[in-house]
Amino acid sequence: MASFQVNKTYQEINEKIKKGQAVVVTAEEIIDLVRRKGEVAAAKSVDVVTTGTFSPMCSSGAFLNFGHAKPPIKAAKVWLNNVPAYAGLAAVDVYLGVTEPSADDPLNKVYPGEFKYGGGHVIQDLVAGKAVHLVAEAYGTDCYPNKRLERDITLKQMVNAILCNPRNCYQNYNVAVNLSNRTIYTYMGPLRPRAGNANFCTSGQLSPLFNDPYYRTIGIGTRIFLGGGVGYVVFPGTQHNPGKPRSKNGIPLGPAGTLMVMGDLKQMSPRHLVGVSLLGYGCSLTVGLGVPIPMLNEEIAHFCAISDEELLAPIVDYGHDYPAGTGRVLGQVSYAQLKKGKMTLEGQEVTCVPLSSLVRAREVAQLLKEWIAAGKFLLGEPVELLPLGDKGRGVPTAGRDS
Amino acid sequence: MLKKKVVLNFPPHLIDQPVTYKLIQDYGVVVNILRARITPREWGSMVVELGGSPKKLEAAMGFLGELGVGVEPLAREVRWHEERCIHCTACLAPCPTHALGVDRASMTVSFDQERCIACELCLRVCPYLAIEILFD
Numbered sequence: 114m115a116s117f118q119v120n121k122t123y124q125e126i127n128e129k130i131k132k133g134q135a136v137v138v139t140a141e142e143i144i145d146l147v148r149r150k151g152e153v154a155a156a157k158s159v160d161v162v163t164t165g166t167f168s169p170m171c172s173s174g175a176f177l178n179f180g181h182a183k184p185p186i187k188a189a190k191v192w193l194n195n196v197p198a199y200a201g202l203a204a205v206d207v208y209l210g211v212t213e214p215s216a217d218d219p220l221n222k223v224y225p226g227e228f229k230y231g232g233g234h235v236i237q238d239l240v241a242g243k244a245v246h247l248v249a250e251a252y253g254t255d256c257y258p259n260k261r262l263e264r265d266i267t268l269k270q271m272v273n274a275i276l277c278n279p280r281n282c283y284q285n286y287n288v289a290v291n292l293s294n295r296t297i298y299t300y301m302g303p304l305r306p307r308a309g310n311a312n313f314c315t316s317g318q319l320s321p322l323f324n325d326p327y328y329r330t331i332g333i334g335t336r337i338f339l340g341g342g343v344g345y346v347v348f349p350g351t352q353h354n355p356g357k358p359r360s361k362n363g364i365p366l367g368p369a370g371t372l373m374v375m376g377d378l379k380q381m382s383p384r385h386l387v388g389v390s391l392l393g394y395g396c397s398l399t400v401g402l403g404v405p406i407p408m409l410n411e412e413i414a415h416f417c418a419i420s421d422e423e424l425l426a427p428i429v430d431y432g433h434d435y436p437a438g439t440g441r442v443l444g445q446v447s448y449a450q451l452k453k454g455k456m457t458l459e460g461q462e463v464t465c466v467p468l469s470s471l472v473r474a475r476e477v478a479q480l481l482k483e484w485i486a487a488g489k490f491l492l493g494e495p496v497e498l499l500p501l502g503d504k505g506r507g508v509p510t511a512g513r514d515s
Numbered sequence: 516m517l518k519k520k521v522v523l524n525f526p527p528h529l530i531d532q533p534v535t536y537k538l539i540q541d542y543g544v545v546v547n548i549l550r551a552r553i554t555p556r557e558w559g560s561m562v563v564e565l566g567g568s569p570k571k572l573e574a575a576m577g578f579l580g581e582l583g584v585g586v587e588p589l590a591r592e593v594r595w596h597e598e599r600c601i602h603c604t605a606c607l608a609p610c611p612t613h614a615l616g617v618d619r620a621s622m623t624v625s626f627d628q629e630r631c632i633a634c635e636l637c638l639r640v641c642p643y644l645a646i647e648i649l650f651d
Contacts, residue, residue: 167601169642225639227639229644302605302608302640302642303608303609303639303640305608305609309608310608310609312605312608387601387643388643389642389643390642390643390644391642392639392640392642397642399601399642399643452619452622453619454607454617454619464607464608466603466604466605466607466608467603467604468603468605468642469603470601470602470603470622471602471622472601472602472621472622472623473601473602
């Protein structure tokens, strides 16, 4: 057990939050503070560091219970605004996934498809207070005789609506380029041939899992900012892979840890849950997510102070290597460089753009900071931290980490 | 100098005529070709910015009219819906004129209508459908 000069508990920090005395800074603000005062002094003076990210997160969706009709129905097939939801659950429970396109979407038949409306857009419409058109079909049973239900329904009218995202908040992500000779359409956006552009997708030094690379504070039960409301980390996310190679500072060099998160959709906002149409790829949902990092000791201050210059992302060719699953990495580039908008790849200058919004990521970290400072948001102490070892790992994903 | 963005529509029989050359040489107007699509035996179209004194521009328009070139004001306008934009900056990569720009400190996206040539490349790239083309 390492011994620290600063030792705080969740309970102590929560007591300060309740009294409105907690000192809260964002993951951008802490960097300068640690540089000026040192890790120990910063750990003493700060209680919580807030992080934020705002990115398309395809592994997202919502459990909806739309309430019983009269006569009751055991829904077998369900559509919301013509987007199919999975109904293989109890009578009026469904799961609406964000990448599900409209039932009549032409998909990629006219290439590249536009995917104008899907599950993510339904979720955004719901949190915006709009009524969505619900159609449910059933085969009918003695206890649930109804065979068809059709009505407009709002989020308020639903019995339950729970955002439940199996894989969010990737710890680091690929910088996508395309070395082939044609434009390709990916979940990282359109990539022009011969490395015409490079797209990346995290908020760098503000991103949650960059600030706690060894999961010293994040685990099952961590209370978070989710989609404009309050949510929780409920499990390690799917494909959580803490064993990825790390650089000397402990930061994984590729997509590593992930979070499974959950929260009451009814509290969330369309500003922080935004439907996405990725040309030639599909629909998705952009999720605003922020994790508070409790300043338990100076080691936490040390990790929170790692800045964009020291955070490296892998450059991956989506023209050949990614679809072929070769796992080849063309090189590493720092987030400081990426955020400048240009990088050099084999002597060629390449324009870099993020798919995630730094403007909104900052807004998330700022909102979370305000909530905590105002005593409205307490820290959740994890009952189990995210796994750090390889135990329980499934099959390798061979560089396919979408 | 007056500047005017127009769309020139060329009937098939004019495709092999050096119309742009004549505009410059005979009428003394500045021709800045923003976009062009000229194919043999088909209607061609060119988006140009014409510059010159009002008198010269009028004479040039007269010449184009007599020749049978259709002249329309640039009717297509690209509209950036700021309220739908989340400032991801995906639109910056394809924009050839830097009409879509970003302030690096705040990472806020902005749109400069003046620089936009309505090439439409940004339209489908935007994952939030925040850019729209409007026709008059």
